[in-house]
């Protein structure tokens with residue numbers, strides 16, 4: 512009997528440790544970030560449903576769905592892919608199965624279709640050009656494309672009312688670029704950040720590290736490239 516008690520308490524500890532790797536923080540009213548192993552994902556609760564920024568991977572996507580249910584009964588209506596890199600957009604099918612529409616810049620979709628992967632669901636809807644306003648209920652999320660800087664179709668999201676920006680990969684607090692800067696164009700990267708700084712955001716959510724910061728992290732990232 513004693514053995515069974517010890518075994519079950521060990522098991523309980525393991526389950527707790529596993530779920531503790533994911534947590535949700537409130538960025539500002541109706542804006543949340545889920546942190547998980549190596550990645551973060553933002554979600555925005557509107558009066559008509561939820562918008563999710565990046566699915567990351569199937570496990571992460573399932574956890575985000577669970578976390579959303581702890582703060583709202585609203586369904587996920589849209590998942591916006593930040594760019595074509597699989598480590599940020601795998602798992603979209605989890606949301607699609609829950610009724611969401613998957614969205615990306617048309618350049619990102621072209622790359623996703625060209626390099627298919629079973630874990631990456633192809634976007635249902637694309638936008639083109641430099642800016643698209645995604646309005647759902649009482650919230651608007653502005654999607655910005657500054658041209659090639661990292662990956663393909665890199666989209667930066669902005670909530671103008673809340674003055675919150677979401678960055679995947681092009682701003683990572685307290686991290687120097689890797690020795691091999693895979694799929695980055697440093698000049699274009701710095702120039703994009705300079706353009707981003709003209710947008711009056713006050714808070715920022717990052718796909719890696721952070722997860723919450725502000726303008727200072729963007730300036731530091733740009734100044735690293737001396738642009």
Ligand SMILES: [Zn+2]
Pocket residue numbers: 594596661662680
């Ligand atoms: Zn990337």
